[in-house]
Amino acid sequence: MSEQAPVAETISPTEEALELLQKRFKKTVRRDDREGYGGIVVDASRLEKVAAAIHDDLGYDYLSSATAVDYLGQGDHVEMVYHAYRIAGGPALVFKAQTPRDEAVLPTLTGVWPGVDFQEREAWDLMGIRFDGHPNLKRILMWEGFHGHPLRKDWHEPFFEEELKPFGSRWPDGHVQRSEEHNPYGKNVQYPAEWSPEAYESPAEPAIYDNINLGVDVRTDLATDRVIVSLGPQHPSTHGVFRMVVRLDGETIEGLEPVMGYLHRNHEKIGERNTFIQNMPYTDRLDYICSLSNNLGYAISIEQLMALGARYEPPTYRAEVIRVLMAELTRIVNHVWAIGFLLNDLGAFFTPMMYAVIERELILDFFEATTGSRMMCNYMRFGGVAADIPARIRGVANLINDRVRDMNTMDYLHSLIHERLPRAIDQLDEYLTTSEIMTNRCMGVGVLTRDDAIAYSAAGPVLRASGVPYDVRRAEPYSIYPDLDFDVAVRYHGDVYDRYLVRLDELRQSIRILKQVLPLLNDTDGQPVFTGRGVYSPRVPAGESYGRVENPKGELGFYVVSEGKQNPRRYHVRAPSFINLTALEQMCKGHKVADVVAILGSIDIVLGETDR
């Protein structure tokens, strides 16, 4: 355990960086002076050198997010946006590089921050930016052979109606129409005019095995075969529809490539058609175990933008207290779930998971009473939360012995936070921490060193189990976390076992936070919980923002570009589950194939967020 003090910044990171970089790179580095924007713009030709200087000389060793924006009609370029941080804490340095739309090429930064690997592949797949020198530039979310780069502004999906919602066909007249009836195939498909399925060989599967030596090579001295194993997408231990292609020598892993996109639901494309508030329920479905903390991240990023304009009132203290209450309860839900499933992956089938899920149900009862839904809460708003917590919890649907349960909410929370949950956590600790299954299969397995964890942009428990006390709640505090007393959990071995221990520690810290939050809830009773104007589409001034929160799985970020319209121009999610997978191969190499499952379980991914 160690306490991490917030770093006080006197000079803005952009000024500091500009001063140093302009001295060295002259005019190829300039300030981004579009209204509402910040950071620096780097000439594509010097991007690699400048990035290296930012990493080595300025000390921005942690690249949180890299994403692309299509500025069709506003200069007709696509722009890569990078958010770099110092692992010691503090605000981001944002730098950008632009390249023309029809010939989009940029140098890869995998040499500087290896963690950018998948994010560059995503930018290639969805936005069509080719990265020179990238070691494995294949599509990542869609399949190889798919036509077009769907996040381009001029690319239209088969069920396309209009650029922006609300669609004229549905509002204000509001008649029903079935998109299927407008498509000759009755399906959500479109084909290039000249394409014909006859004699067509789909490149989707072969492309997955590109770069992997398929030939079986018998090494006589060891008497083992080289084989390629494809795990998933339907596999009981891949936590959803995740797939890995593993190259084995005997049972030892030589290489591993994650294959994803089986749950790519086009969150960002849909999000760019939606109005700002319409995206809130979609964020629930990112990391569907932690919907409330996703809501919080999105609300924060939009509030940042709204704060640029006039007539914005920040949320009241009570609203912030409720937000933290929800976020920490969500963390408990997630971590008990993750621990239960880790044990499942280790072969301790179902029993630990069953215990974990019991506690989850109790918390979900509270969520249901407050937000109206067990899982998809859609609860936070720009400027507060949708409703105050109710006075009583009535379990109408969950009858026990035919009795409707009717409890005072504060009493319920009190007994949950002070008795029930701490006891459950102690129980998990007591039964699991010293269990042979845990110790034998987890200690020393899947080690990620401190330097690798930072370089690969790992986040959350994965990063903290490798000895890096980095927690957004402390490094760049938001909401009321500065007022709260808690430690950043950290462990130092970087193996599966330590990731489990970090989660246990975090569970205890969450309880500690919740114990401080309860009296605050009582103190602020009666304050309003929403300060915004209750309108269907709030005004969001033009500009960009990157809001991030410490989600249970790691740093969740929302990069939003607004043009002052009802809808965002760009809406990007920095998904911790997705980026944590970049280091999966690093963790697995040299271990046995059975360990992959344990290592994957210890990263704790959720596919809704990985694939979006």
Place this chain on the structure above:
Amino acid sequence: MTDNDFLKELHNPDVPVPEGMQSAVAVTNIGRLMDSIYNWGRRNSIWPMAFGLACCAIEMIATAASRYDQARFGMEVIRASPRQADLMIVSGTVTKKMVVPIVRLYNQMPEPKYVLAMGACACGGGPFKEGYNVVSGVDKFLPVDVYVPGCPPTPQALLHGFIALQKKIDAQSLGNYNSVPWYGRGPSDAIPVPVLGPDLYDPRQGHIMRRQHEAAQSAAQDKQADA
């Protein structure tokens, strides 16, 4: 169901039974007796496939856990292999990339097999329907037996779906080949596996594609003739 109800259901109403013996005697034929025994056995031992797609899978797991306890339906035996499963619960968004393995898995399941579409996504595309990688409902490719709406359906709703499936099984009769085709002929035809081309292509729609090509060709010819 009490014993009495069970007898009443079996009983052929055309055959009169004396007043006092109605609670103890049923006159029936062998087919009906077999049906009820057979269906009773099948309905209480539906093995679902361990197969979670998206958010709805979390509620499916919650249904399997202790509070909702789907073991009451004889459904706690969750199999990872399609070869051992009777029921495919399509629990979440079906994407174009994923529908290929889903069709394969369905083809690998032995008959009799059932499909339960869980949630708005599996029923008809749900909130992500307009997405370019989303299949608007698994019934575009597989025959679905039970639809459970909701986003996600609560565990109670899923349990209700299980009960609906049991009712469906109860209504099947060994004497009627249309309701139990798998006992009549050989194995039924496999569903053609979709192809990942420039977009998802369903081999059953070749005729539509040909029609589209012809229409495009004649349009091009018309244009030429005009010029």
